[in-house]
Amino acid sequence: MVDELVKRKKGLSKKEIEHIAWLARIELSKKEVNLFAHQLSDILTYFAKIDEADTEDVPPSYHVLDLINVLRKDEIKPSLEVTFQTVPQTKGRFVKAPRMT
Protein backbone atom coordinates (compact mmCIF):
# COMPACT_ATOMS: atom_id res chain seq x y z
CA MET A 1 0.00 0.00 0.00
CA VAL A 2 2.89 2.31 0.82
CA ASP A 3 4.45 1.71 -2.59
CA GLU A 4 1.23 2.51 -4.29
CA LEU A 5 0.73 5.73 -2.36
CA VAL A 6 4.25 6.85 -2.92
CA LYS A 7 3.83 6.19 -6.60
CA ARG A 8 0.64 8.14 -6.99
CA LYS A 9 2.02 10.95 -4.79
CA LYS A 10 -1.33 11.36 -3.18
CA GLY A 11 -2.57 11.25 0.37
CA LEU A 12 -4.87 8.75 1.96
CA SER A 13 -8.54 9.08 1.15
CA LYS A 14 -11.18 9.36 3.85
CA LYS A 15 -12.44 5.98 2.81
CA GLU A 16 -9.03 4.44 3.41
CA ILE A 17 -8.82 6.06 6.84
CA GLU A 18 -12.24 4.66 7.72
CA HIS A 19 -11.15 1.21 6.59
CA ILE A 20 -7.94 1.37 8.62
CA ALA A 21 -9.95 2.46 11.64
CA TRP A 22 -12.30 -0.46 11.13
CA LEU A 23 -9.36 -2.87 10.95
CA ALA A 24 -8.20 -1.55 14.32
CA ARG A 25 -11.81 -1.67 15.58
CA ILE A 26 -11.78 1.99 16.59
CA GLU A 27 -14.44 4.58 15.90
CA LEU A 28 -13.40 7.95 14.52
CA SER A 29 -15.39 11.15 14.36
CA LYS A 30 -15.61 13.00 11.04
CA LYS A 31 -13.17 15.55 12.40
CA GLU A 32 -10.70 12.83 13.32
CA VAL A 33 -10.98 11.22 9.92
CA ASN A 34 -9.95 14.49 8.30
CA LEU A 35 -7.17 15.09 10.79
CA PHE A 36 -5.69 11.59 10.42
CA ALA A 37 -6.03 11.63 6.64
CA HIS A 38 -3.64 14.57 6.61
CA GLN A 39 -1.29 13.31 9.31
CA LEU A 40 -0.98 9.79 7.91
CA SER A 41 -0.51 11.17 4.40
CA ASP A 42 2.41 13.26 5.65
CA ILE A 43 3.99 10.19 7.22
CA LEU A 44 3.56 8.18 4.07
CA THR A 45 4.98 10.81 1.76
CA TYR A 46 8.02 10.80 4.02
CA PHE A 47 8.58 7.21 2.89
CA ALA A 48 8.91 8.52 -0.63
CA LYS A 49 12.25 9.98 0.43
CA ILE A 50 13.48 6.56 1.57
CA ASP A 51 12.27 5.17 -1.70
CA GLU A 52 14.61 7.51 -3.56
CA ALA A 53 17.67 5.71 -2.19
CA ASP A 54 19.35 3.46 -4.73
CA THR A 55 18.96 -0.12 -3.48
CA GLU A 56 19.58 -1.86 -6.78
CA ASP A 57 22.38 -4.14 -5.57
CA VAL A 58 21.44 -4.30 -1.91
CA PRO A 59 19.84 -7.57 -0.80
CA PRO A 60 16.68 -7.04 1.24
CA SER A 61 17.14 -7.48 4.96
CA TYR A 62 14.44 -9.04 7.09
CA HIS A 63 16.13 -8.81 10.40
CA VAL A 64 18.41 -6.26 12.02
CA LEU A 65 20.33 -8.72 14.16
CA ASP A 66 23.03 -11.04 12.89
CA LEU A 67 21.62 -13.89 14.94
CA ILE A 68 20.10 -17.00 13.42
CA ASN A 69 18.66 -20.21 14.84
CA VAL A 70 17.75 -19.19 18.35
CA LEU A 71 15.83 -22.17 19.65
CA ARG A 72 14.76 -23.52 23.01
CA LYS A 73 14.26 -27.01 24.41
CA ASP A 74 10.73 -28.37 24.65
CA GLU A 75 10.65 -28.19 28.44
CA ILE A 76 7.77 -26.96 30.56
CA LYS A 77 8.16 -24.00 32.87
CA PRO A 78 5.30 -23.33 35.26
CA SER A 79 2.75 -20.84 33.95
CA LEU A 80 2.55 -17.60 35.91
CA GLU A 81 -0.71 -16.94 37.71
CA VAL A 82 0.31 -13.28 37.91
CA THR A 83 -0.29 -13.08 34.16
CA PHE A 84 -3.97 -13.65 34.76
CA GLN A 85 -4.03 -11.27 37.69
CA THR A 86 -2.92 -8.41 35.46
CA VAL A 87 -5.86 -8.87 33.09
CA PRO A 88 -8.04 -5.74 33.44
CA GLN A 89 -11.43 -7.42 32.98
CA THR A 90 -12.29 -10.98 33.90
CA LYS A 91 -15.33 -13.15 34.41
CA GLY A 92 -14.54 -16.14 36.57
CA ARG A 93 -11.43 -17.69 35.03
CA PHE A 94 -12.15 -16.09 31.64
CA VAL A 95 -10.66 -12.96 30.16
CA LYS A 96 -13.47 -10.59 29.31
CA ALA A 97 -13.28 -8.89 25.92
CA PRO A 98 -15.71 -6.80 23.91
CA ARG A 99 -18.22 -8.74 21.84
CA MET A 100 -17.03 -8.76 18.26
CA THR A 101 -19.40 -8.11 15.39
Added chain:
Amino acid sequence: MSRIKSAEIKIGLEVHCQLTNLMTKLFCSCSSDYRGKDPNTHICPICMGMPGTLPVLNEKALEDATMVAIALNSNISDRMLFFRKNYFYPDMPKNFQISQYDKAGGVPFSLGGYIQIDKEKIRIRRTQIEEDPGKLSYEGTIESSPSTLVDYNRAGIALIEIVTEPDIRSPKEARLFLEKLRSILEHLGVSDGSLEGAMRCDANISLKGGRRVEIKNISSFKEVERALNFEITRQKSFIERGIIVGQETRHWDEVRRITVSLRSKEEEQDYRYFPEPDLVPVTISKDYIQKVKVKMPELPDDRMRRFIEQYDLTLQNAEILTRNKEMADFFEECVELYKNSREISNWLIGELLPYVRDKNVEIEELKVTPKHLTDMLRFIDDGTISRKMAQSVFREILSTGKMPDSIIKEKGLKKILDKQYVVEMVEKVLKENPRAVEDALTDEKAINYLMGQLMKLTKGRIDPKVAGEIMRRRLSDLTKGIS
Protein backbone atom coordinates in the same frame (compact mmCIF):
# COMPACT_ATOMS: atom_id res chain seq x y z
CA MET B 1 -24.60 -35.87 -6.65
CA SER B 2 -24.65 -38.40 -9.48
CA ARG B 3 -25.35 -35.75 -12.09
CA ILE B 4 -22.12 -33.91 -11.33
CA LYS B 5 -19.09 -35.15 -13.18
CA SER B 6 -16.05 -35.24 -10.98
CA ALA B 7 -13.99 -33.38 -13.58
CA GLU B 8 -16.19 -30.37 -12.94
CA ILE B 9 -15.34 -30.19 -9.24
CA LYS B 10 -12.13 -28.71 -7.84
CA ILE B 11 -11.45 -28.94 -4.13
CA GLY B 12 -8.47 -27.64 -2.22
CA LEU B 13 -7.88 -28.08 1.51
CA GLU B 14 -6.14 -26.02 4.14
CA VAL B 15 -5.48 -28.27 7.12
CA HIS B 16 -4.39 -27.17 10.58
CA CYS B 17 -2.89 -29.82 12.82
CA GLN B 18 -1.69 -29.26 16.35
CA LEU B 19 1.71 -30.76 17.07
CA THR B 20 0.34 -32.64 20.05
CA ASN B 21 3.57 -34.46 20.88
CA LEU B 22 5.11 -31.20 22.09
CA MET B 23 5.22 -30.61 25.84
CA THR B 24 5.14 -26.83 25.46
CA LYS B 25 3.71 -24.16 23.20
CA LEU B 26 5.39 -22.96 20.00
CA PHE B 27 7.14 -19.87 21.35
CA CYS B 28 6.94 -20.15 25.16
CA SER B 29 7.41 -22.79 27.85
CA CYS B 30 3.76 -23.01 28.94
CA SER B 31 2.46 -26.57 29.06
CA SER B 32 0.58 -27.56 25.92
CA ASP B 33 -1.61 -29.95 27.90
CA TYR B 34 -4.57 -27.57 27.99
CA ARG B 35 -7.51 -29.91 27.40
CA GLY B 36 -9.93 -30.12 30.30
CA LYS B 37 -7.96 -27.56 32.31
CA ASP B 38 -9.37 -24.43 33.95
CA PRO B 39 -9.33 -21.43 31.60
CA ASN B 40 -6.20 -19.27 31.55
CA THR B 41 -4.10 -21.54 33.74
CA HIS B 42 -1.62 -22.24 30.89
CA ILE B 43 -0.55 -18.71 30.08
CA CYS B 44 2.54 -16.55 30.56
CA PRO B 45 3.65 -13.04 29.58
CA ILE B 46 4.97 -14.36 26.22
CA CYS B 47 1.82 -16.07 24.96
CA MET B 48 -0.22 -13.18 26.38
CA GLY B 49 1.85 -10.81 24.26
CA MET B 50 2.98 -8.53 27.06
CA PRO B 51 5.38 -5.75 26.13
CA GLY B 52 9.06 -6.56 26.45
CA THR B 53 8.69 -10.32 26.20
CA LEU B 54 10.45 -12.38 23.56
CA PRO B 55 9.11 -15.48 21.85
CA VAL B 56 11.65 -18.27 21.24
CA LEU B 57 11.00 -21.12 18.80
CA ASN B 58 10.52 -24.63 20.21
CA GLU B 59 13.24 -26.81 18.64
CA LYS B 60 11.01 -29.89 18.75
CA ALA B 61 8.39 -28.05 16.66
CA LEU B 62 11.03 -27.55 13.99
CA GLU B 63 11.86 -31.25 14.08
CA ASP B 64 8.17 -32.21 13.86
CA ALA B 65 7.62 -29.91 10.90
CA THR B 66 10.70 -31.34 9.20
CA MET B 67 9.36 -34.88 9.58
CA VAL B 68 5.98 -33.84 8.21
CA ALA B 69 7.54 -32.12 5.19
CA ILE B 70 9.72 -35.16 4.44
CA ALA B 71 6.71 -37.48 4.73
CA LEU B 72 4.75 -35.26 2.33
CA ASN B 73 7.64 -35.22 -0.17
CA SER B 74 7.79 -31.44 0.27
CA ASN B 75 10.92 -29.32 -0.28
CA ILE B 76 12.07 -27.74 2.96
CA SER B 77 13.28 -24.15 2.63
CA ASP B 78 16.91 -23.65 3.60
CA ARG B 79 16.01 -20.47 5.46
CA MET B 80 12.73 -19.52 7.01
CA LEU B 81 11.18 -16.47 8.59
CA PHE B 82 8.15 -15.86 10.71
CA PHE B 83 5.67 -13.13 9.84
CA ARG B 84 3.08 -11.26 11.82
CA LYS B 85 -0.46 -11.58 10.58
CA ASN B 86 -2.22 -8.56 12.06
CA TYR B 87 -5.87 -8.57 12.97
CA PHE B 88 -7.99 -7.24 15.79
CA TYR B 89 -9.87 -10.08 17.35
CA PRO B 90 -9.72 -11.19 20.98
CA ASP B 91 -8.66 -14.77 20.16
CA MET B 92 -5.08 -13.46 19.98
CA PRO B 93 -4.03 -11.29 22.90
CA LYS B 94 -1.21 -9.72 20.84
CA ASN B 95 -3.56 -8.62 18.05
CA PHE B 96 -1.49 -10.62 15.64
CA GLN B 97 -0.73 -14.24 14.99
CA ILE B 98 2.83 -15.40 14.40
CA SER B 99 2.66 -17.27 11.14
CA GLN B 100 4.56 -17.56 7.88
CA TYR B 101 4.01 -15.93 4.52
CA ASP B 102 4.88 -16.80 0.95
CA LYS B 103 5.01 -13.22 -0.33
CA ALA B 104 6.90 -10.02 0.51
CA GLY B 105 10.15 -11.94 0.80
CA GLY B 106 8.63 -14.52 3.12
CA VAL B 107 9.33 -18.22 2.72
CA PRO B 108 7.01 -20.88 4.07
CA PHE B 109 8.52 -23.86 5.85
CA SER B 110 8.27 -26.09 2.80
CA LEU B 111 6.97 -25.99 -0.76
CA GLY B 112 5.49 -28.63 -3.05
CA GLY B 113 4.99 -32.31 -2.34
CA TYR B 114 2.12 -34.75 -2.61
CA ILE B 115 0.10 -37.48 -0.95
CA GLN B 116 -0.72 -40.58 -2.96
CA ILE B 117 -4.36 -41.72 -2.84
CA ASP B 118 -4.76 -44.94 -4.83
CA LYS B 119 -3.46 -43.94 -8.24
CA GLU B 120 -3.95 -40.20 -7.78
CA LYS B 121 -1.38 -37.77 -6.49
CA ILE B 122 -2.87 -34.90 -4.49
CA ARG B 123 -0.29 -32.14 -4.69
CA ILE B 124 0.72 -30.12 -1.64
CA ARG B 125 1.28 -26.41 -2.22
CA ARG B 126 3.07 -25.60 1.02
CA THR B 127 3.39 -26.28 4.73
CA GLN B 128 3.98 -23.69 7.39
CA ILE B 129 4.38 -23.37 11.13
CA GLU B 130 2.11 -21.05 13.10
CA GLU B 131 0.43 -20.59 16.47
CA ASP B 132 -3.11 -21.55 17.44
CA PRO B 133 -5.42 -18.77 18.66
CA GLY B 134 -7.28 -18.86 21.98
CA LYS B 135 -10.80 -20.12 22.40
CA LEU B 136 -13.81 -17.80 22.53
CA SER B 137 -17.06 -18.44 24.33
CA TYR B 138 -20.14 -16.43 25.09
CA GLU B 139 -22.60 -15.97 27.91
CA GLY B 140 -25.81 -17.44 26.58
CA THR B 141 -25.97 -17.09 22.81
CA ILE B 142 -23.44 -15.38 20.58
CA GLU B 143 -26.05 -12.76 19.60
CA SER B 144 -27.20 -11.80 23.08
CA SER B 145 -23.92 -12.11 24.98
CA PRO B 146 -22.75 -8.74 26.30
CA SER B 147 -19.09 -9.74 25.98
CA THR B 148 -16.69 -12.32 24.63
CA LEU B 149 -15.10 -14.67 27.14
CA VAL B 150 -11.63 -15.83 26.23
CA ASP B 151 -9.53 -18.76 27.34
CA TYR B 152 -5.92 -18.32 26.21
CA ASN B 153 -4.72 -21.80 27.20
CA ARG B 154 -4.77 -22.77 23.53
CA ALA B 155 -3.20 -19.50 22.34
CA GLY B 156 0.32 -20.23 21.14
CA ILE B 157 -0.05 -24.01 20.71
CA ALA B 158 2.05 -25.15 17.74
CA LEU B 159 0.22 -25.79 14.50
CA ILE B 160 1.37 -27.07 11.19
CA GLU B 161 -0.66 -25.78 8.27
CA ILE B 162 -0.82 -27.97 5.18
CA VAL B 163 -2.26 -26.43 2.01
CA THR B 164 -3.11 -28.57 -1.02
CA GLU B 165 -3.44 -27.63 -4.67
CA PRO B 166 -7.08 -27.84 -5.92
CA ASP B 167 -6.50 -31.43 -7.06
CA ILE B 168 -9.28 -33.13 -5.13
CA ARG B 169 -12.24 -34.16 -7.28
CA SER B 170 -14.92 -35.29 -4.84
CA PRO B 171 -15.93 -35.01 -1.17
CA LYS B 172 -15.07 -38.68 -0.78
CA GLU B 173 -11.57 -38.09 -2.11
CA ALA B 174 -11.24 -35.21 0.37
CA ARG B 175 -12.08 -37.63 3.17
CA LEU B 176 -9.59 -40.20 1.89
CA PHE B 177 -6.91 -37.50 1.68
CA LEU B 178 -7.55 -36.41 5.26
CA GLU B 179 -7.59 -40.01 6.51
CA LYS B 180 -4.25 -40.61 4.84
CA LEU B 181 -2.83 -37.35 6.18
CA ARG B 182 -3.98 -38.26 9.67
CA SER B 183 -2.45 -41.70 9.35
CA ILE B 184 0.86 -40.15 8.25
CA LEU B 185 0.90 -37.66 11.14
CA GLU B 186 -0.01 -40.39 13.64
CA HIS B 187 2.65 -42.74 12.31
CA LEU B 188 5.14 -39.89 12.70
CA GLY B 189 3.79 -39.45 16.22
CA VAL B 190 3.54 -35.67 15.84
CA SER B 191 -0.23 -35.25 16.05
CA ASP B 192 -3.01 -37.25 17.66
CA GLY B 193 -6.20 -36.87 15.64
CA SER B 194 -8.36 -38.42 18.33
CA LEU B 195 -7.90 -35.33 20.52
CA GLU B 196 -10.71 -32.86 20.11
CA GLY B 197 -9.82 -29.97 17.82
CA ALA B 198 -6.33 -31.29 17.09
CA MET B 199 -7.04 -31.50 13.36
CA ARG B 200 -9.18 -28.87 11.65
CA CYS B 201 -9.80 -27.97 8.07
CA ASP B 202 -10.88 -25.19 5.74
CA ALA B 203 -11.92 -26.18 2.24
CA ASN B 204 -12.31 -24.29 -0.99
CA ILE B 205 -14.47 -25.63 -3.73
CA SER B 206 -15.44 -24.53 -7.20
CA LEU B 207 -17.77 -26.10 -9.73
CA LYS B 208 -17.45 -25.54 -13.43
CA GLY B 209 -19.25 -22.29 -14.21
CA GLY B 210 -18.92 -20.87 -10.69
CA ARG B 211 -16.35 -19.06 -8.57
CA ARG B 212 -14.29 -20.35 -5.68
CA VAL B 213 -16.10 -20.65 -2.38
CA GLU B 214 -14.20 -21.08 0.86
CA ILE B 215 -15.71 -23.05 3.74
CA LYS B 216 -14.26 -22.22 7.14
CA ASN B 217 -14.66 -23.65 10.59
CA ILE B 218 -14.85 -27.35 9.82
CA SER B 219 -13.86 -28.48 13.27
CA SER B 220 -13.11 -32.12 12.54
CA PHE B 221 -12.04 -34.21 9.59
CA LYS B 222 -15.24 -36.23 9.84
CA GLU B 223 -17.32 -33.17 8.99
CA VAL B 224 -15.44 -32.30 5.80
CA GLU B 225 -17.15 -34.74 3.47
CA ARG B 226 -20.54 -33.64 4.77
CA ALA B 227 -19.78 -29.91 4.40
CA LEU B 228 -18.49 -30.40 0.86
CA ASN B 229 -21.50 -32.46 -0.16
CA PHE B 230 -23.80 -29.75 1.12
CA GLU B 231 -21.85 -27.07 -0.73
CA ILE B 232 -21.89 -29.01 -4.02
CA THR B 233 -25.66 -29.43 -3.83
CA ARG B 234 -26.10 -25.73 -3.05
CA GLN B 235 -23.82 -24.53 -5.84
CA LYS B 236 -25.25 -27.00 -8.33
CA SER B 237 -28.78 -25.78 -7.70
CA PHE B 238 -27.58 -22.21 -8.33
CA ILE B 239 -25.88 -23.15 -11.57
CA GLU B 240 -28.90 -25.10 -12.77
CA ARG B 241 -31.12 -22.07 -12.19
CA GLY B 242 -28.67 -19.85 -14.04
CA ILE B 243 -27.57 -17.99 -10.91
CA ILE B 244 -23.86 -17.22 -10.75
CA VAL B 245 -22.00 -18.58 -7.73
CA GLY B 246 -19.94 -15.65 -6.50
CA GLN B 247 -16.63 -15.83 -4.69
CA GLU B 248 -17.28 -15.81 -0.97
CA THR B 249 -16.37 -17.24 2.39
CA ARG B 250 -18.87 -19.45 4.13
CA HIS B 251 -18.98 -21.02 7.55
CA TRP B 252 -19.91 -24.64 8.31
CA ASP B 253 -22.68 -24.81 10.89
CA GLU B 254 -22.15 -28.21 12.44
CA VAL B 255 -25.47 -28.25 14.28
CA ARG B 256 -27.68 -27.31 11.35
CA ARG B 257 -25.38 -29.06 8.87
CA ILE B 258 -25.42 -26.22 6.36
CA THR B 259 -22.95 -23.61 5.18
CA VAL B 260 -23.75 -19.99 5.97
CA SER B 261 -22.38 -16.90 4.27
CA LEU B 262 -19.73 -15.24 6.38
CA ARG B 263 -19.35 -11.52 6.06
CA SER B 264 -15.63 -10.97 6.12
CA LYS B 265 -14.32 -7.55 5.32
CA GLU B 266 -10.68 -8.46 5.89
CA GLU B 267 -8.84 -9.09 2.63
CA GLU B 268 -5.35 -10.49 2.49
CA GLN B 269 -3.71 -7.06 2.29
CA ASP B 270 -5.58 -6.06 5.45
CA TYR B 271 -3.52 -8.48 7.49
CA ARG B 272 -0.48 -6.25 6.87
CA TYR B 273 1.95 -9.15 6.98
CA PHE B 274 5.49 -8.19 7.92
CA PRO B 275 8.53 -10.10 9.21
CA GLU B 276 8.27 -10.82 12.95
CA PRO B 277 11.09 -8.68 14.41
CA ASP B 278 11.15 -10.64 17.70
CA LEU B 279 12.16 -13.90 16.05
CA VAL B 280 15.43 -14.36 14.21
CA PRO B 281 15.67 -16.30 10.92
CA VAL B 282 16.09 -20.06 11.05
CA THR B 283 18.35 -21.91 8.64
CA ILE B 284 17.68 -25.54 7.91
CA SER B 285 20.72 -27.40 6.59
CA LYS B 286 20.73 -30.54 4.47
CA ASP B 287 22.65 -32.12 7.32
CA TYR B 288 19.86 -31.33 9.78
CA ILE B 289 17.22 -32.75 7.42
CA GLN B 290 19.31 -35.91 7.03
CA LYS B 291 19.59 -36.30 10.80
CA VAL B 292 15.82 -36.03 11.17
CA LYS B 293 15.28 -38.42 8.28
CA VAL B 294 17.14 -41.29 9.94
CA LYS B 295 14.99 -40.90 13.04
CA MET B 296 11.72 -41.11 11.08
CA PRO B 297 9.41 -43.98 11.99
CA GLU B 298 7.74 -46.25 9.44
CA LEU B 299 5.18 -44.43 7.28
CA PRO B 300 1.78 -45.84 6.20
CA ASP B 301 2.87 -46.67 2.62
CA ASP B 302 5.93 -48.60 3.85
CA ARG B 303 3.84 -50.33 6.46
CA MET B 304 1.32 -51.30 3.79
CA ARG B 305 4.04 -52.91 1.66
CA ARG B 306 5.37 -54.72 4.73
CA PHE B 307 1.87 -56.01 5.58
CA ILE B 308 1.55 -57.50 2.09
CA GLU B 309 4.90 -59.28 2.36
CA GLN B 310 4.99 -60.23 6.01
CA TYR B 311 1.34 -61.13 6.55
CA ASP B 312 0.32 -62.28 3.08
CA LEU B 313 -2.43 -59.66 2.74
CA THR B 314 -3.96 -58.36 -0.46
CA LEU B 315 -2.96 -54.86 -1.53
CA GLN B 316 -6.48 -53.66 -0.92
CA ASN B 317 -6.70 -55.02 2.63
CA ALA B 318 -3.21 -53.80 3.53
CA GLU B 319 -4.18 -50.36 2.27
CA ILE B 320 -7.39 -50.28 4.31
CA LEU B 321 -5.66 -51.42 7.51
CA THR B 322 -2.84 -48.86 7.27
CA ARG B 323 -5.22 -46.01 6.48
CA ASN B 324 -5.71 -45.75 10.21
CA LYS B 325 -2.77 -46.17 12.60
CA GLU B 326 -4.89 -47.53 15.45
CA MET B 327 -6.31 -50.17 13.12
CA ALA B 328 -2.88 -51.16 11.83
CA ASP B 329 -1.58 -51.38 15.41
CA PHE B 330 -4.61 -53.46 16.44
CA PHE B 331 -3.97 -55.81 13.53
CA GLU B 332 -0.33 -56.32 14.43
CA GLU B 333 -1.17 -56.96 18.09
CA CYS B 334 -3.64 -59.63 16.96
CA VAL B 335 -1.03 -61.26 14.74
CA GLU B 336 1.23 -61.58 17.77
CA LEU B 337 -1.47 -63.67 19.45
CA TYR B 338 -2.87 -65.65 16.53
CA LYS B 339 -1.11 -66.74 13.38
CA ASN B 340 -3.83 -66.61 10.70
CA SER B 341 -3.28 -63.02 9.60
CA ARG B 342 -5.77 -63.14 6.72
CA GLU B 343 -8.52 -64.27 9.05
CA ILE B 344 -7.74 -61.36 11.40
CA SER B 345 -7.70 -58.92 8.51
CA ASN B 346 -11.10 -60.19 7.32
CA TRP B 347 -12.67 -59.70 10.72
CA LEU B 348 -11.21 -56.24 11.17
CA ILE B 349 -12.25 -55.01 7.73
CA GLY B 350 -15.54 -56.91 7.54
CA GLU B 351 -16.82 -56.43 11.09
CA LEU B 352 -14.80 -53.94 13.13
CA LEU B 353 -14.42 -51.18 10.54
CA PRO B 354 -18.12 -50.94 9.61
CA TYR B 355 -18.91 -50.74 13.34
CA VAL B 356 -16.39 -47.93 13.87
CA ARG B 357 -17.79 -46.02 10.88
CA ASP B 358 -21.38 -46.59 11.91
CA LYS B 359 -20.87 -45.49 15.51
CA ASN B 360 -18.49 -42.70 14.50
CA VAL B 361 -16.00 -43.61 17.24
CA GLU B 362 -12.24 -43.91 17.56
CA ILE B 363 -10.78 -47.42 17.72
CA GLU B 364 -9.13 -46.66 21.04
CA GLU B 365 -12.57 -45.95 22.54
CA LEU B 366 -13.75 -49.48 21.77
CA LYS B 367 -14.16 -52.22 24.34
CA VAL B 368 -12.70 -54.86 22.05
CA THR B 369 -9.04 -55.76 22.43
CA PRO B 370 -6.80 -58.00 20.29
CA LYS B 371 -7.23 -60.73 22.92
CA HIS B 372 -11.02 -60.67 22.50
CA LEU B 373 -10.78 -61.22 18.78
CA THR B 374 -8.05 -63.86 18.79
CA ASP B 375 -9.69 -65.88 21.60
CA MET B 376 -12.88 -65.89 19.57
CA LEU B 377 -11.08 -67.04 16.42
CA ARG B 378 -9.68 -69.99 18.38
CA PHE B 379 -13.21 -70.98 19.38
CA ILE B 380 -14.12 -71.09 15.69
CA ASP B 381 -11.03 -73.18 14.92
CA ASP B 382 -11.74 -75.82 17.57
CA GLY B 383 -15.39 -76.08 16.51
CA THR B 384 -16.88 -74.63 19.70
CA ILE B 385 -18.80 -72.01 17.72
CA SER B 386 -19.70 -71.62 14.09
CA ARG B 387 -18.65 -68.65 11.99
CA LYS B 388 -22.23 -67.44 12.06
CA MET B 389 -22.35 -67.64 15.86
CA ALA B 390 -19.01 -65.85 16.03
CA GLN B 391 -20.60 -62.83 14.42
CA SER B 392 -23.08 -62.49 17.24
CA VAL B 393 -20.30 -63.14 19.78
CA PHE B 394 -18.29 -60.34 18.17
CA ARG B 395 -21.22 -57.93 18.35
CA GLU B 396 -21.61 -58.83 22.01
CA ILE B 397 -17.90 -58.15 22.60
CA LEU B 398 -18.23 -54.75 20.95
CA SER B 399 -21.17 -53.73 23.09
CA THR B 400 -20.17 -55.25 26.43
CA GLY B 401 -16.43 -55.87 26.34
CA LYS B 402 -16.99 -59.37 27.83
CA MET B 403 -14.54 -62.12 26.92
CA PRO B 404 -15.70 -64.64 24.29
CA ASP B 405 -15.69 -67.64 26.66
CA SER B 406 -18.11 -65.99 29.07
CA ILE B 407 -20.36 -64.80 26.24
CA ILE B 408 -20.51 -68.34 24.83
CA LYS B 409 -21.32 -69.71 28.28
CA GLU B 410 -23.94 -67.08 29.12
CA LYS B 411 -25.77 -67.25 25.82
CA GLY B 412 -25.55 -71.02 25.55
CA LEU B 413 -24.01 -70.54 22.14
CA LYS B 414 -22.08 -73.79 22.04
CA LYS B 415 -22.42 -75.58 18.77
CA ILE B 416 -24.58 -78.71 19.04
CA LEU B 417 -22.74 -81.70 17.68
CA ASP B 418 -25.41 -84.27 18.64
CA LYS B 419 -26.64 -85.78 15.34
CA GLN B 420 -29.85 -87.16 16.83
CA TYR B 421 -30.83 -83.63 17.83
CA VAL B 422 -30.30 -82.41 14.25
CA VAL B 423 -32.46 -85.25 12.86
CA GLU B 424 -35.25 -84.36 15.30
CA MET B 425 -35.11 -80.71 14.36
CA VAL B 426 -35.18 -81.52 10.62
CA GLU B 427 -38.30 -83.63 11.20
CA LYS B 428 -39.91 -80.79 13.08
CA VAL B 429 -39.25 -78.29 10.28
CA LEU B 430 -40.56 -80.68 7.61
CA LYS B 431 -43.73 -81.31 9.60
CA GLU B 432 -44.38 -77.63 10.20
CA ASN B 433 -43.86 -76.58 6.58
CA PRO B 434 -45.76 -79.05 4.41
CA ARG B 435 -46.14 -76.67 1.48
CA ALA B 436 -42.47 -75.81 1.40
CA VAL B 437 -41.71 -79.52 1.50
CA GLU B 438 -43.93 -80.06 -1.53
CA ASP B 439 -42.08 -77.31 -3.36
CA ALA B 440 -38.73 -78.70 -2.32
CA LEU B 441 -39.57 -82.09 -3.78
CA THR B 442 -39.81 -80.58 -7.25
CA ASP B 443 -37.64 -77.52 -6.93
CA GLU B 444 -34.13 -77.92 -5.55
CA LYS B 445 -33.95 -74.22 -4.64
CA ALA B 446 -36.89 -74.37 -2.26
CA ILE B 447 -34.71 -76.32 0.13
CA ASN B 448 -33.05 -73.05 1.10
CA TYR B 449 -36.23 -71.92 2.78
CA LEU B 450 -36.39 -75.08 4.86
CA MET B 451 -32.73 -74.72 5.79
CA GLY B 452 -33.41 -71.16 6.87
CA GLN B 453 -36.23 -72.35 9.11
CA LEU B 454 -33.99 -75.03 10.55
CA MET B 455 -31.16 -72.63 11.40
CA LYS B 456 -33.68 -70.25 12.95
CA LEU B 457 -35.18 -73.00 15.06
CA THR B 458 -31.76 -74.12 16.30
CA LYS B 459 -30.48 -70.55 16.66
CA GLY B 460 -27.63 -71.38 14.27
CA ARG B 461 -26.08 -73.70 16.77
CA ILE B 462 -25.92 -76.72 14.49
CA ASP B 463 -23.44 -77.39 11.72
CA PRO B 464 -25.15 -76.28 8.49
CA LYS B 465 -23.18 -78.81 6.42
CA VAL B 466 -24.28 -81.79 8.50
CA ALA B 467 -27.84 -80.43 8.71
CA GLY B 468 -27.99 -79.93 4.93
CA GLU B 469 -27.01 -83.53 4.31
CA ILE B 470 -29.65 -84.83 6.71
CA MET B 471 -32.29 -82.54 5.18
CA ARG B 472 -31.51 -83.69 1.65
CA ARG B 473 -31.55 -87.34 2.64
CA ARG B 474 -34.95 -86.97 4.30
CA LEU B 475 -36.38 -85.15 1.26
CA SER B 476 -35.10 -87.81 -1.13
CA ASP B 477 -36.65 -90.47 1.15
CA LEU B 478 -39.96 -88.62 0.82
CA THR B 479 -39.74 -88.59 -3.00
CA LYS B 480 -39.17 -92.30 -2.93
CA GLY B 481 -42.28 -92.60 -0.82
CA ILE B 482 -40.55 -93.53 2.40
CA SER B 483 -42.03 -91.61 5.28
